[in-house]
Amino acid sequence: MALGAKLQMRQSQSLVMTPQLMQSIRLLQLTHFELERFIEEEVEKNPLLERHDARDDEPVEPRSAPDIADSAMGLDRMFEAADGDVEANSAQIMSDRLDTSMENVFPDDPGTSDRLGPDLAAQWKSAGSGNGASEGFAIEDMAAAALTLGDHVAEQIAFGFRDGTARLIARELADSLDEIGYMRAEIADVAARLGVDDGDVLAVLETCQTFDPPGLFARDLAECLALQLKAIDRFDPAMAAMIANLELLARRDFAQLRKLCRVDDDDLLDMLAEIRALDPRPGSAFAHGTADTIVPDVVVRAATDGSWAVELNPDTLPRVLVNQTYFATVSKKVANQSEKDFMADCLQSANWLARSLDQRAKTILKVATEIVRQQDAFLMHGIRHMRPLNLRMVADAIGMHESTVSRVTANKYMMTPRGVFELRYFFSVAIASAEGGDAHSSESVRDRIRELIDLEKPVDVLSDDAIVDILKSSGVDIARRTVAKYREGMSIPSSVQRRREKRALASAHG
Structure with a gap:
């Protein structure tokens, strides 16, 4: 088959995204702060752009020519006085001209405000300690930098160890702390890097685990809670058994916990209250993040x-x-x-x-x-x-x-x-109505599920199937798996876990 060239005409349509159209689309989805930053960049690049602020409309009070002349004459008189006789500026004459009594030099002296009068005393009290450039001074500009977790631990290491080797090990352990205060390094790895025995690292770790706040340098959640309980002298055998079985606590298996801890319902509730009062993330107090302020559009x-x-x-x-x-x-x-x-x-x-x-x-x-x-x-x-x-x-x-x-x-x-x-x-999302009426919003259904669970009694804890039946009777056609998904999204435990917790609370208060 021979190949040849030929001329054809073809018409087609295509959407061409110009740079300006792409930029317009981008502007539409920018937040307020991103838009401000973009405009500032454009103003810097484009000499024809100007920002318009409401304060720009405020008239500036002009200074008249006589005012400027008076200011110039005042400066001339000041320079003439400076070039005058040296005796005019002697200490004796200045002392006669100025009141150099102790009450005026130190106006904060007890009883001075009465002699100065209320107006002058208030001026002294409100006066800054610097020069005239301190007008508009903001105290937050002089605020100390936020203390980080590393700085806080370094200060305690400096006072907690005298031996150089122990201090070196402590610094290595401190470098392995994560943002919540847990020590994530392995003891064997730290010992191998520093060329010391595992026992030396463990000894230093025990000392570091006494640092403030309690719970630092823990290797897991159980050890973190145990360290905090030891700090308040509440780590008894019953509490140790509960800490060793945190998975039962997560499942709210209070019957099994009572057997393992060998306590009654009242003691178990007290122990649960103490556990809730602990901080599972002791290092988070030193995390200083800046939250963006929400400005409504x-x-x-x-x-x-x-x-x-x-x-x-x-x-x-x-x-x-x-x-x-x-x-x-x-x-x-x-x-x-x-x-x-x-x-x-x-x-x-x-x-x-x-x-x-x-x-x-x-x-x-x-x-x-x-x-x-x-x-x-x-x-x-x-x-x-x-x-x-x-x-x-x-x-x-x-x-x-x-x-x-x-x-x-x-x-x-x-x-x-x-x-x-x-x-x-x-x-x-729209959830169909069981009666053929208007559909229901998923947010309103979530709120209804939350209300049903909040009103349930210990002897009548609602299962997901029971919630489905109640919602269908009120006109909401919803599946059980959807109820479970909404419940888990609101961090609400299952009916079995809620029943255990409510029964434990009811028996304790009964």
Whole structure:
């Protein structure tokens, strides 16, 4: 078969993602803090962009020419006095001019405030210890750095060991501490690295396990709890048996625990209370993480006509201005074509950013308004009245694509009379109604399951099947495995474990 070239015409459609379109999509899903950082970077790169702050509108009180003249004359008189007779600045004359009594030098002296008067005493009390540059001084700027777990342990090692070898072993053990204070290294490995015996490492470890807070340098949870009980002198044989059988405690097998610990119900409850008071993560107190402050993007308030007023939070709306005057001035003076192209690109980028920010704000407000309209019953009556909602329902209602709604609701928050919620909180799976009516929201079903378990009695603990029957009688068609999944998601134990715990508490109080 011979190969040959021929000319063909073909028409096709394709979606071209321009860089600006990709950037607009990215802006839509940025959080408030990420958007602020992005705008700051753009302002630094683009000379035509300016940040607009509300404080910029405040008028600055100008200084008049006489005021400036008076200030200049005051400076002249000061310099003339400095160049005057040396005797004028002698110690005797200065002492006569200034009141150098002890009451004025040390105004905090007892009884001085009465002689100074209340106004002058208050000024001395509020005066800073530095120079005039201390105006606006913030005490938090001088706060000491947070103490880390490593620093805390290093201080105790320095005072706890005199021998150099023991101190070296202790530092090696301290390096193996994790963020919750557990020692994760093997004794044999530490001894091999340092060239010492295992007994020497164990001896140092026993000393380190007496450090504050109790529980540090434990190798597992049981040892951590045992160290804390020893510190308060409560590690008796009964408590040792309970610590050795923590798996029974996790399963709430109180009958077996009573047999192993050889105690009655009252003693077992006291032991459980002491266990709950312990800290299984003693090193977490030194973990100083910074939590981001949630700033709501949308604010919902009750209007006077009974509806809801949906507004954008002005604190999360960065405003940028395009300096057209500067562009016109500079464009007239530049002669180089590359400079003209640069200014044209800057103007195009600045106008695009201003339009994109405006479009972003309108899109967020449109999506939030539709969410409030759909979840009006939740805002009025609570979580039991939350409606099932998905992204497609909102997208169809406002005439947008589902992916756009997904980007808008990512990491955006809404402040309502019932609290601050992420926008995605209002989207929940629909659970069919057993009576053929409206579907139920998964969040409302979770709340119903939690309420049923909270109200159950020790003699009538509800199983998952019983919860399914109760929900179906109230019109919720749900499967047993779904109830189990929701229960485990709320960290609620099974009916067998709850029955053991409630019976133990009932027998103790009965």
